[in-house]
Every structure is written in C-alpha cells, then in structure tokens.
Amino acid sequence: MNPIIANLLTEPVGVSHYVVVGAFMFTCGVLCMATKRNALGILMGIEMVLNGANLNFIAFGSRYLRNDANSLGLDGQLISLFVIVLAAAEAAVALAIVLNFYNNTGSIDVDGADQLRG
C-alpha cells in the first residue's frame, strides 16, 4: 500500500485530511464543470470548486489543527466568508445568464452556446 495513504489512514485527523478532502472536492468540481452539459450542473461544479478551496482556508486557519504560530487564524475564516458571499453573488449572476440563455435557445445545454467558435 502506498505509504502516504497508509499514513493518512493511521495518524489522527489533521490538516492533511482536510486538504485531501478539499482536493477531492476541487477535482470533482472541475470534472463536473468539464463533463456536464447542463448549465446548472456546471454551476454546481463551480460551487464545489469554491467550497473545496474554502475547506483549505478553514483547515489552515484552524488553531486546533495547527499550532498558533503556523495558523492563518481568523484570516482564513474571513476569506472563506468572502468566498461564500462572492459565490452567492456569482450564482445570482450566473443564474440570470442561464435564464437568458434558456429564453434564447430553449435549452440549457452549454454545447449549444458555441457562437464564439473561431
């Protein structure tokens, strides 16, 4: 068995585990964006990418997981809050685009939006 994975499974929960989960979420989000043809699915992928990143900030900002000297402290949590706010705003704008897109084409299949093809 891969020694890194073995370590993860054996040692107590720390930053590494959070980071792994965040990376997993990020990858899932990117794959979701790359594979989904449904515009809403792509929005969900974006949310997942953002939250994967948020998880990292939280983990690095936590004083329980890391000792005080290395911790980002409240900064990490604040940045997460910003990201959440921005994600909300972004979702609102994106949903408006999607609605318009639907009005124009009658579907929300993003493969139909290729007018900018070179």
Added chain:
Amino acid sequence: MDPSWLPKLLALAWLTPLASFVLILFFGKHMGSHGKGAGLLATTAIVFSAVCSFTALFGVWLPNHPLQDASHHSAQHEEVDSHAGVSVPIRLVAAEAEGYGHAGHATGEHGEHANNAAPKYITADWYELGVFGKLKLTIGYYIDALTVAMFCMVSLIASCVHIYALGYMHDELHDFTDPEVTLTSGENLKRPGRYYRFFQYLSLFCFSMFGIVIAGNIAMVFVFWELVGICSYFLIGFYIERKSASTAANKAFIVNRVGDFGMLIGLMALWSSLGTFSFGDMTNEQGEVTEQGMFSLLRTEENDYHLQPTAGMVFEGDRFPECNCATGGSGDTASAGEASGSGELHAKPPTKNHAGQWLLLVAGVGIFCGCVGKSAQFPLLTWLPDAMEGPTPVSALVHSATMVAAGVYLVGRFFPVLSPEALLVIAYTGCITLFVAATIAITATDIKRVLAYSTISQLGYMMLALGLGGWIAGMFHLITHAFFKSLLFMCSGSVIHGVHTNDMTEMGGLRKKMPITAYTMLVGCLAIIGAGVPLMGIGFSGYYSKDAIIEQAFSFGVSNPRHWILQWAPVAGAFITAFYMFRLWYMTFAGKPRNQERYDHAHESPRVMTAPLVLLAVFALGVGWAFPGTNLKVTNLLEQARPVGTLVTSHGELLPALVIPNEHDAHNFLVPAGLWAFGTAASGLLLATMIYLWDFGLRPEELKRTFKPLHSWLWNKWYFDEIYEWIFIKPTKMFSGWISWIDRNIFDSIIHSSAAICKGGSKVVDAIVDRTLVDGTVNTLARGTWDTGLWLRKIQTGSLRQYVMFIAAGTILLFVAISFVQNI
C-alpha cells in the same frame, strides 16, 4: 549746445526718414486714398530732419567752432613760388639729406609753412555688428564740418523735392492710366495709383544717403552705398510696367555693381594693410586714443601728416631690414607708429616704399571705382541719362543731392588716403567725363537728358577738382551744384507737367505761360554757367565754385606742364556748359511756340510745386555768398573740414614729376582763371543766343546739316551704348550662347545618360534586393503569422466544457513545470 548733442541730433535727422519708411511700408496703403497721408508723413519726416540738421549746424557746430575767414589763411602763403616749392617743416629738414622727401625740390626756408593736422571731428561707434578675428564691423559716426554741411544740404534739397513731389505725383492719387504702356488688347495700362510707394522709397533713399554721410567707417559707407543703389533701382523703375523704365533700373543697378567690384577690391586692400575701416581715431572717455583710424595711420603726426604707407603695406623683406621693431606681423600697425615715432625717423629714414605706394594706389583707385559707378564718371556714365525714366522729383533728388553726390562725397571724405597718383587718375577720369558729357548735352533734345548730361559733366568737374588737389573747390561745387541742379530738374519737371512732353522741339515761348518756372530756371542756368562779375567776387553760386575749380586747374597746369589738358578741359567745359544750358532755356522758354496745341494747353504748375522752385532759386543764387556782416560762408565751413595733410604741396612717389599743388596757392591764379572762366562762359552764352534766339543767319538746322558727322556722333552719345553693346553685351551673349549650347548638348547628355544608367541599375537592385530579399522576408513573416493564426483558430471551439478542460490541464501543466524548475 554741448558738442555731445551733435551725434544725437544728426542721428535723429538720419533715423526719422527710416521711421517714415517703415510706417509707410506697413500702413501706407491705408493712409488716405491711395496713401495721400503717406506723402505728408514722408514730407514731415524729412522737414524734421532738415530742422535737426540746421539745429546741429547753427546750434551746436558753429557756436563751438567759430568760423575763420579762409582768405586770411591764404595771406600766409604769399611766399609760394612758381617753381612749385615743396614745403617741409623744419623738423624734417635733417631728414632731407638722407633721402627722405624729394631732393630735387629742396626748400628749407619755408619753415612756417606747416602742414595741417586733422580737422576737428568727433567719432565713435554706436553699435557693433560683429567681430570676426581682427575684422570689426560697426555702425558708427564720424562728424566734422563736412558731415554737418552735407546733412544740411541733403535734408534741405530732399525737403524741397518732397514738397514738390506732393504736387507732381498727384496723378498717382487715383487710378492711373499709363499712356506709354500699351497692352496686347490695344488699350493703355490702367493700374491703381502708387503715391504712397513713391514716398516710401524717397524716405528710404534719404535715410541711406544720410547713412553714407554720417558713417564712421568705410564698411558702413559701403552698406549704405548699396542701400542708395537699391533705392535708385526702385525709383528709376517706378513706372515698372514701362519696358524702358525697368531696363533703365536694371542698367543703373548693374553698372553700379561694376564700380562696386572695384570698391570691394579697394576695401580689401585697405583692410588687409591697415587693419581698420574707421576714418578717425576712437578715443575713450579720458580722450586717449584707443584705436587709430586709417587717416592717422597713413598720415602720422611724426611724418608731418604726409601720406606714407604703413609698415603693413611693405613687402616683408623690404621692411626696414635692420630695424626689428617693425618686422613683427604684417598689418601690425602699432609697430608702424613706433617705427616712425620716437626719433626713429632721423636715425633711419624709411626707404622709398614703392610697394606700399602701389598698394595705396590700388586702394585709392579701387575706392574711386565705386565712386565712378555712383557718380556716373567715364566709363560708367551710361546709366545716368537712362535713369531719367524715373519721375522727375527722383531725378532731382538722385542727380543733385543724393546718389551721384555720394560718389563725390566719398572721394572727398577719403581724400587723405588718396596718393598723388590716385588723384591723377581721378583728375583724368573727371576731365574726360566733363568733356564727353558736355558735348553730348549739346545735341540732346530731351529736356531731362540735357540736364542729365549736364549733371555728369558737372560731376566730372568735381572729380577733376578733387583730383587736382582742390578739395574745397570740389566739395563746394558739390554743394552749389546740388542746389542749382535740383532747381533745374524741378523746373524741367514743372515744364513737363505743364506741356506733357519731354521733347524740347515741341516747346518754345513758354515763359509767358509759366513765368515762375521760366525765371527760376533762368537763375539755375546762370548759376550753372557760373555767371558773375569777373574779379569782383559777386555772382551766382556757381560762379564761386567753378572759378575755384578753374583756379586750381591753372595752379595744377603751371606745376605740371605735361598735364596741360587738365588745365584747359574745365575752361572748354565752361564754354560748352554755357552753350547747352542756354540752348535749353531758349528752346523751352523763348522764341515762338513750335507746337501750338501743346502751347495752348500749357499752364503754370500749382503753388506746391513752384514754392520749392523759388526757395531753391534763392539758394542757387546765394549759397556761395557770405552771410551779410559775418564770415558765415560755405567755403569757410568746409575749410574747417579740410582733410589732414592737404595744406602743403605733395609729390608723386611713383611719378616723381607729379605735383599736386596746395589749394591755397590757387588764389594766385584768381585773375587769369576768372577772366578765362568769364570769357568762355560769356562766349558760350553769346553763341547760344546767336543761334537760338537771334535770327542771325545761324540756324540750328543748317548747322546740323553742315556738321552732319559731328552731329550724329554727338547725337548718338559718342556711341557709348553701342560700344558697350559690342564690347560687353554682344560677346557676353555670344559666350553665354556657347555655354548654353555646351550645357544643353554635353552636360545635359552626360546627366541624362547617367540618369539612364542609374535607372537601369536600380531596376536590377529592385529585382534582387527589394523584391526577393526585403519583400520575401516580410511576406514570409506575414504568411507564418497567418498560418499560425489559422491553426490556433481550431482551439477556439466555443465549447465551454472544453475551455474548462484547457484551464484544468493548463494549471496542471503549470504545476508540473514549476516542480521541474524548482527541482533543478
């Protein structure tokens, strides 16, 4: 007033016409209809100049320099003998035996007969134009009695001319139809009047002439000399549409350039040997001499004001071989002063400096060449009669007080630098001129041309007088002549204005129609022939000056028997002058009208024209007189400006036999000269009366037939124009024809073939370099860019998901790359 006012007043008189010129130049068109106000402005300016000049004379100069009677001077020279004794002061007697001076004319006892020092003058620079090494060009002034006298004469005559022109030029106040210019359509040229432009040029002309007179150095003279030339060009060509006028203007300008070429040579000779252009010594505030002028360099006090070439004028090897002090640097004038000063002269008399004398001759004759051109002397006399194409006030100004006077004035101003040999050249030129021009005047029928030739002849008189050593006589004649000649010209203008023709054969009997013109002109005629009571000293102005010239000629002729022609030419000239002047007067004003129609239309000119005539007639009559009860007299004023070193008889170095007699000796010939002058003038007058007034059997037409060859010789003006046409113009044209043939056939073909070769070569270069290399590079680059663009186009699919893939893959690649770089 203090003498320091002199330069200020004269500068004011000098610059006022310039201000008027500038104002008229910019605003002339808007000064009333066709610039009527411009005439008034210019006239006011010149009258103001005249006021300044006369203030300078009577308010500043005369109170500071009281006049002495010149005749008192001559009393000192009773001992003058007929063997042309040179007068050498006692101080130099020791040098005589050692070869200095002229051993053949040893005199010793004339110790009291000292040479004269420089006249009282003030000189300074106003403005430095530039310094180029040792060459310094400045605007400065040199004011002595001659300057002041000239200022008064020029400004007074110019004022009269301006006032006269106000009336004479009235045709230009409205649209002017030129009767002498016919257009191709058969009509006469019609153009707007140019009244303002006429006065603009007149103002510039006066400014230039004042500039020559006030100039403190010969370079400044040259500048204003050329300005006068260009003004005369503008004014002679005032009716520019007339072919004859534009040709005459060109002729005047080009002929003057010929003379100026010689003048430039003279300037170079002077500057390269003396290192200065200025006339007088520059002094600082303490009165110490800071910079010597050319007069004091050439006529040093140590040398008793005799003309002597400076060290800079001698060949290096000839220059006082044993004396070190003068060997340093040619043109080092300071060392020349040392050499002749401090008793050096007695110890080591200067060797006969022939090289220096030749250089002085070149300089003198060179400067004189310019004067030949300006004063229309032989052989450059042909421009002046043609200059009659200008309006008559211009003729009056140009041919009396300004342009032609400038030449005589410069010879007079330059007198101390002229060596006896140069003076002889001047005398012979003047002699030939006076005779040639006088004879041509006999047959001319154009009233203005008679006066033009008379002007040339009188200028010849002045040059002759100066060349014979008669400085006062020449300058005095310049001033008297200016008055009566401007009077004569303006009278002729008044006649032309009245009868609308220049041709005397269509006039006659006009004295009844225009009495003021007729009798003022009679005064002018009597003045120019020198009418007066012989031996009594009472006469018209010309009487004094002409007698002075003839006295000087007699004095010269006795000293130099081989130059007898210089003695008798002015006498013969007096006869011819009297003849042609009264021929003119009789043909115009006496007898019966020859053209009844013109006679009927003739009328006296308006008062604005006759008033200056009367004023000038008064001056023509009395300018030679002493002011009653005083010794205020033009000759006494001029005596104050007598050039340095001219009170003794001088001898030629190159022509040892040549003697230029002292002017005061001329009074010994008062009786013979006076009788000869009176006799010839009276017989000329009598002959003219017999032929043209009395029906005496001598009819002009018969005489013309009898002397057919002589008449046609004179009628064609000695064939001067034809000779010049054959000698200069035809060969020049032929030569330029050849040159142009060579140009067209040889040079042009060379140029054309080289052009063809260039064209062929550049085609090859075009094919190889431009098309292949340069274009190839650019095209390849363009095609590469195009292809890359086409290829990259495929990446932009427009599919959102693919873009996300690219982003993800790109990010991963970036990380991979960074990890690689960090590991290295």
